[in-house]
Each structure stands twice: as C-alpha cells, then as structure tokens.
Amino acid sequence: MTDPASEVAPAVIEITPGRRPLPPVVALAMEQELKNLIGRLESALLLSQSRDLPTTLTLAEAEPVLTAAVGTVDLGSELSPFLHPTLAEARQLLQDWPTLLAEDNHEALKERWLAVRDGLWESFPRERPYAQPEIRAVWxxxxxxxxxxxxxxxxxxxxxxxxxxxxxxxxxxxxxxxxxxxxxxxxxxxxxxxxxxxxxxxxxxxxxxxxxxxxxxxxxAAGNERHNRLLNLPADYPGPLLSRYPHWAGYDNRGNTIPIGQDxxxxxxxxxxxxxxxxxxxxxxxxxxxxxxxxxxxxxxxxxxxxxxxxxxYGEAARWNFRNITGVDPLELSPRPNPSLSQGQQLQQRVLWDRWTEFxxxxxxxxxxxxxxxxxxxxxxxxxxxxxxxxxxxxxxxxxxxxxxxxxxxxxxxxxxxxxxxxxxxxxxxxxxxxxxxxxxxxxxxxxxxxxxxxxxxxxxxxxxxxxxxxxxxxxxxxxxxxxxxxxxxxxxxxxxxxPSAPVPLALERYQALQREWNWLLSQQKLWMERSVLEQWVQNVNQLEADFIALADSPSQRGLDRVQQGLTRVREPLTSQMLIETANSAYRLQVWHHRLGTIEHLLRHHEAQQGRR
CATH class of the missing domain: 3.20.20.80 (Glycosidases)
Known part of the structure; x- marks a missing residue:
C-alpha cells in the first residue's frame, strides 16, 4: 500500500485514439465537460473585456434588441464580438453529439472533442491580466x-x-x-x-x-526516508525527534513506526x-x-x-490512555469480524473498535x-x-x-x-x-x-x-x-x-469585478430584464458598492449588516427572468451566484476574525 498523499486522482476522461467505442459514462462526461469548458472560457473572456470599465452601472436609453432566445445565442453572430470563434466550433460539436453517437462514429467524436478542447484552451485570453481578485497561494x-x-x-x-x-x-x-x-x-x-x-x-x-x-x-509526520538520503543518513533514521524521544513514536499494528509502503x-x-x-x-x-x-x-x-x-x-501513550478508559489494549482489537467469537462478542469488538477510531x-x-x-x-x-x-x-x-x-x-x-x-x-x-x-x-x-x-x-x-x-x-x-x-x-x-488579503477589501474588489462585467454586458445590450426591475437592480448594485466602500473605510457591524442586506437585494433578480446574450446563460447565472456567495462568505470570515480581536 502506498501513501495516497503522493497520488493524484485519475482523469475521468481517458481517450484512446481509434474506433474503439467510448463507454457511455465517458461519452456523457465528455459532453458535460465541453459544456463547462465553454462556460469557463466565456468567464475569462468577460473578465478580460470588462477589466478597464468603470464600476458604476449605467443604462442605455433604448431597450436592448435581443437576438436569441433565453439560454443560447448564435455564437457566430457579429453582435457577440467577445465570443471567440472556437466557441462556435464547440457549440457545433455539441449539436452534432447525438448524431455522432447514434452513428457509432466514435473515432470522429474523439478527434473532434480533443481538437475543440485544445482550441478552447488556447483561446483563453493572455494579452493582459484578467483574473479577479482572489487568494492565490503556493506551497x-x-x-x-x-x-x-x-x-x-x-x-x-x-x-x-x-x-x-x-x-x-x-x-x-x-x-x-x-x-x-x-x-x-x-x-x-x-x-x-x-x-x-x-x-x-x-x-x-x-x-x-x-x-x-x-x-x-x-x-x-516526524521523519522522511527520502530526506535521509539527502543528508547521507541511514534510510531507517527516524528523524531528529524520534531519535531522541523514541517513546513519542506511533506504531502500526505490526509494530512498525513506518507503515508498509510508506516512508x-x-x-x-x-x-x-x-x-x-x-x-x-x-x-x-x-x-x-x-x-x-x-x-x-x-x-x-x-x-x-x-x-x-x-x-x-499504537503509541505507548495511546495504548495506555485507551486501556485506562476501556480496560482493553487496542492491539487486541481488529476492524475485521472474528468468526470464532459469538455474536455478542463480535458486537462488543465492533463497539470497541469504533471507540478506538473515535479515540x-x-x-x-x-x-x-x-x-x-x-x-x-x-x-x-x-x-x-x-x-x-x-x-x-x-x-x-x-x-x-x-x-x-x-x-x-x-x-x-x-x-x-x-x-x-x-x-x-x-x-x-x-x-x-x-x-x-x-x-x-x-x-x-x-x-x-x-x-x-x-x-x-x-x-x-x-x-x-x-x-x-x-x-x-x-x-x-x-x-x-x-x-x-x-x-x-x-x-x-x-x-x-x-x-488585498484582508477579507473586506478582497470582497469589495471581487464585487467591483462583477460590476464591471455587468456594465460591459449592459453597454453591449446583452443583459435584459423588465425595465422597471432592471432600473431597480442597477440602483441596488450601485448602492451596494457605496455601502461596501464605506465598510472598507470604516468597519462596523451596522455597515456590515447594510452590505449583507444589499447583497441579498442584488442576488434576488439573478434568475431565469434575466436574459443574457451569452453562450450559456444558465452557466453565467450560476457563476454569478457562486461569486456573490463567496463575497458573502468573505464577510462572514471577516465577522469571525473581528470577534476574536
């Protein structure tokens, strides 16, 4: 057994070239992944296009003229300049998907899927930074x-x-x-x-x-066999702690400090x-x-x-403490049933094993x-x-x-x-x-x-x-x-x-990134609701920014409550009643809810931090 700490979860989608049929579960995963990838690329393109726009939302005098039904848009349309041409190819493949499967044309399906995926990957904008404010950590x-x-x-x-x-x-x-x-x-x-x-x-x-x-x-973890090699130490050197304090060691049920297959x-x-x-x-x-x-x-x-x-x-302290609590040495227990015991004894063993796990x-x-x-x-x-x-x-x-x-x-x-x-x-x-x-x-x-x-x-x-x-x-x-x-x-x-690393300034900048995105869509007449609802929503969006800035400048519980209430008002209209001229409006709405949810969570995180000060 190897330590899964060094393992990486296998790919869901493993594609072998040729005519070999795709398992149904893999074909389904490929189709869903393509839909999601279209949404992810569009997210990046929207962030890139809107990066330099003002945060304050403004409405055009005239009503927007929609060119597509709710949920989809003609990706080849000249009215959608931010949509990369590869998105049209991806959409076409999705339209052809049922036919290719019905015809058992798995070879073409695999070839086109790989080509489209690679094309979408290559289409992510790189001409300037576009990523929203976020925690970007590195080990x-x-x-x-x-x-x-x-x-x-x-x-x-x-x-x-x-x-x-x-x-x-x-x-x-x-x-x-x-x-x-x-x-x-x-x-x-x-x-x-x-x-x-x-x-x-x-x-x-x-x-x-x-x-x-x-x-x-x-x-x-108190040692590392690979690190021992770097220091020219014996492979079984237990590290600077356990070499001095061997009674601090843990053991497996075979008496080893290092489990089989681990290091x-x-x-x-x-x-x-x-x-x-x-x-x-x-x-x-x-x-x-x-x-x-x-x-x-x-x-x-x-x-x-x-x-x-x-x-x-099964360290010395663990065995002594568990024995003191239950009267049983945990080494006498096993997670597997023992058929030589009576049902009552097996039940007692199970109960004690669960207690050992809980311990x-x-x-x-x-x-x-x-x-x-x-x-x-x-x-x-x-x-x-x-x-x-x-x-x-x-x-x-x-x-x-x-x-x-x-x-x-x-x-x-x-x-x-x-x-x-x-x-x-x-x-x-x-x-x-x-x-x-x-x-x-x-x-x-x-x-x-x-x-x-x-x-x-x-x-x-x-x-x-x-x-x-x-x-x-x-x-x-x-x-x-x-x-x-x-x-x-x-x-x-x-x-x-x-x-910024502090929760409130980070939440504010993330919200302003959303405002710029909404502003771009409004300026391009690609976001629509009933006029009165839209006007009220725009007012709420702009007011929330003002409340957010006030909170960042002068944190208070009252200011935090105002921002949290404002977030609720901004989120409520983000439903299927809002028409968005993008490749997948349902995906876009979901992403906006996710991003607003993260902003709300950053504020809860801030509130908890303040409570500890």
Whole structure:
C-alpha cells in the first residue's frame, strides 16, 4: 500500500485514439465537460473585456434588441464580438453529439472533442491580466528553499512569485522534524540551511511584495526516508525527534513506526510530551517571526487500510490512555469480524473498535483545538490553515482520522486547503463539489489545491478557471518546485499583482469585478430584464458598492449588516427572468451566484476574525 498523499486522482476522461467505442459514462462526461469548458472560457473572456470599465452601472436609453432566445445565442453572430470563434466550433460539436453517437462514429467524436478542447484552451485570453481578485497561494517547498542557497537567491524566487500574482506563500518551515530556522525549541535546524535563516528572509521578502507568509509545518509526520538520503543518513533514521524521544513514536499494528509502503514515521498524537513540543515550536514561530499564518500539514495519522487489517496509532501513550478508559489494549482489537467469537462478542469488538477510531480522531481534534487557542491568544489575527484531503468524510475518518469539518465548524481553523489534486478538470471538479455545495464549514474558507506537476500549462489554467467559477475565494498551487518558465509566463499574463488579503477589501474588489462585467454586458445590450426591475437592480448594485466602500473605510457591524442586506437585494433578480446574450446563460447565472456567495462568505470570515480581536 502506498501513501495516497503522493497520488493524484485519475482523469475521468481517458481517450484512446481509434474506433474503439467510448463507454457511455465517458461519452456523457465528455459532453458535460465541453459544456463547462465553454462556460469557463466565456468567464475569462468577460473578465478580460470588462477589466478597464468603470464600476458604476449605467443604462442605455433604448431597450436592448435581443437576438436569441433565453439560454443560447448564435455564437457566430457579429453582435457577440467577445465570443471567440472556437466557441462556435464547440457549440457545433455539441449539436452534432447525438448524431455522432447514434452513428457509432466514435473515432470522429474523439478527434473532434480533443481538437475543440485544445482550441478552447488556447483561446483563453493572455494579452493582459484578467483574473479577479482572489487568494492565490503556493506551497514553497523545502527543496526549492534550500536551492535558493541564500537571501539573495530567495529574493529572486519571491520576485518570480510576485510577478506571477501570488498572494500567499506557504513556506515549508518544518519538514521531516527539522525546522528551517535556528530554533530554541527544536533539537536541531535542518543541516541544509544552517548558514542562514530562510524564515526571517522569507517574511521580509513576502511583505515587501505585498504577499502574506504562512509557516508550513509538518505536524505529526516526524521523519522522511527520502530526506535521509539527502543528508547521507541511514534510510531507517527516524528523524531528529524520534531519535531522541523514541517513546513519542506511533506504531502500526505490526509494530512498525513506518507503515508498509510508506516512508514517514509519525508521532503519537496522544503523547502529551509530543503535543506540548509541537505547540511550543509553533508558538516560537509566532513569537519570533512576523508570520501571517500557520499552515498545518500531516495533521492526521498515516494512511491505513482497516479492511486489510493495516491500522496505526499504537503509541505507548495511546495504548495506555485507551486501556485506562476501556480496560482493553487496542492491539487486541481488529476492524475485521472474528468468526470464532459469538455474536455478542463480535458486537462488543465492533463497539470497541469504533471507540478506538473515535479515540484517535479525538487526539487530532483536541490537538488542533488546543493549538488554535494557544496561537490566537498570542496573535488574534493569525490565519490558521490546514492542508487536508478531499476524500469522503467516512473514508477519511476510518483511514487517516482527519476530521477537518469539525475543526472548521468549531472555528479552530480559518482556511481549509483541499489537496484536490487531479489529472483532469472533470476529476478536479468532482473532488471539490461535495465541499462547495450545500455544506458550510462555519466561517472557514474552503480553498482548492491544484497540483501542477505533469499538467500542461493549459490544463493548469483550466483548473484555475474552474476554481474561479466555483464558490471559492481562490486556489493554492502545489508546488513552487514545479514552476517553469512557461508556467511563470502564463501566470504573469493572466494574473495581476497580489490582491488585498484582508477579507473586506478582497470582497469589495471581487464585487467591483462583477460590476464591471455587468456594465460591459449592459453597454453591449446583452443583459435584459423588465425595465422597471432592471432600473431597480442597477440602483441596488450601485448602492451596494457605496455601502461596501464605506465598510472598507470604516468597519462596523451596522455597515456590515447594510452590505449583507444589499447583497441579498442584488442576488434576488439573478434568475431565469434575466436574459443574457451569452453562450450559456444558465452557466453565467450560476457563476454569478457562486461569486456573490463567496463575497458573502468573505464577510462572514471577516465577522469571525473581528470577534476574536
């Protein structure tokens, strides 16, 4: 069994050339993906076209003359100059889709779909930055930091990130048990950075470029076999912590500190000494460095497979504590039924196994709660985030005991950064939608993660645009090590300089981007409602901007209430009664609701932050 932390979710759409028939589920996914891609390209084109317009909406004297029915437009029409010609080709393919399937012309279907997809990707605007204000984070990994060699090299790296429009840097500060800075709490600094203090340099460099800096910390993973090779240490070296404090170690049910197929030993989250050490270490970072946030990684147990009787968490402290609570050593329990036992004994085993799972979940949950309380007491405005898996909740709890929904709902973390790494955009969206739909996680922001390794620049841009069209405040890119010149150029071409990081100014700028988009559509006579309704809506849109500016200038609860009420008034008319002359008006309305929903969530996030001050 390999650690899924190093895996990427497979593509939904796998296309093999030739006449081999497409499975029905794949053909359906291709059709839906094409519809969504049309919408994403149009989103980018609208943002690009409207970028320099004023935010105040104005109405033409005459009623607009609509050239199409609700929901669609003739994409070849000269009345739609912002629509790229490839959109017409895509629409034509969608029209031909049922016929091609009925004729079993799968070879032509695949060829045309790939050609159209590539054409749409190539049509994303690159002549100037167009991306809306958003959180754009990057994981800046240890290897890249070490490769910078000194503050001057790190400055060049931060120059690249700033030019790419990055707003937030997750700076790998603790890796494999080693802090990257000279710590008074940790037993030793990473040997590869002993000549300097990368964290001190990074904070200064980030702030000078209007970026925020979050210390990225491996929490319970305490070593790394691959890192041992870099330091010419034995492969089985457990890291600087467990080599000194072996009783802090976690174990699997076979007595191994590293589960089979994986390469990292873990601390026992139930060990009070290990917990105290981790809290003191992160408290030191907050006290000694002007960091903007703490980013928690490996905030879980290692991956397990209970169905194969591969489980983890049997550290000395965990076994003693669980035995003290239940009278049973957890090593005597098994997730699999034992047919030699009576039904009553099997039921008791099941109950005890569930208690053991709950016990381990609680160890992580209680640690996050204690850490959050401690760090916020030191610095109330600190942003606490966590890199977490997008797996279904039940699977996560059983396999890694990571209950991040509870942390978010309790207000212990500010950002949920999903490691939603996928080989194609369809899978990426599948991973995200369960967490961006009807569920809410308190005031916490849910931020998708995009792994750019092995993605083409066009595919990476498409996943970024997907995040922009969903109800998210931005995205995080994994990792800086995988940036190259073509990706740097893409980001610089499409993303402006870093946006404000505070929730209210960020929400205001996102709202103004929407205003410009609406203003462009109105100026082109491509947005229509009943005249009286439209006039009232335009008035509400403009009034909301005024209220928003007042709130940003002078925050107050009364001002926040006015903005939230204004958002409701602006959202209400965005229904099928509004006619929009675009490729897919239903998609456009959905995106607007998503973007307004994100603005509302940023305001709730602001309200929660104010409550902690």
């Amino acid at each position: 800046l990994d240890r290897g890249t930091i070490v490769g910078a060699r000194n503050p001057e090299g790190l400055a060049r790296l931060f120059d690249r990130l700033a030019a790419a429009g990055i707003t937030t840097v997750f700076f790998e500060t603790v890796n494999a048990g080693y802090p990257i800075y000279p710590s008074q709490v940790a037993p030793e600094q990473n040997p590869l950075t002993r000549r300097w203090d990368p964290l001190a340099s990074a904070v200064e460099l980030a702030h000078a470029r209007n970026m925020t800096l979050h210390a990225w910390v491996w929490v319970f 990292k030993p873990f601390l026992d989250p139930a060990n009070p000494e290990a917990r105290s050490y981790l809290i003191r270490l992160m408290s030191e970072m907050v006290r000694e460095y002007n960091i903007d946030g703490i980013h928690l990684d490996y905030i879980r147990y290692p991956f397990q497979d209970p169905g194969a009787n591969r489980t983890y968490g 381990r979940i609680h160890q992580v949950n209680s640690f996050v709660a204690t850490l959050s309380t401690t760090l916020r007491r030191q610095r109330p405005g600190l942003v606490i985030s966590a890199a977490v898996f997008a797996h279904p909740e039940h699977e996560r709890l059983q396999k890694i005991q990571q209950d991040w929904g509870t942390w978010a709902k309790a207000g212990h973390i500010d950002w949920v950064v999903l490691m939603s790494y996928a080989q194609d955009t369809s899978r990426f969206e599948q991973l995200l939608r369960p967490w961006l739909g009807g569920q809410t996680f308190g005031s916490a922001l849910v931020i998708p993660g995009i792994r750019i390794y092995n993605l083409s620049t066009q595919a990476a841009l498409d996943q970024m645009q997907t995040a922009r069209d969903l109800p998210t405040p931005g995205f995080a890119l994994f990792a800086a090590a995988d940036f190259n010149s073509s990706f740097d150029t893409l980001l610089a071409q499409t993303q402006a300089t870093p946006a």
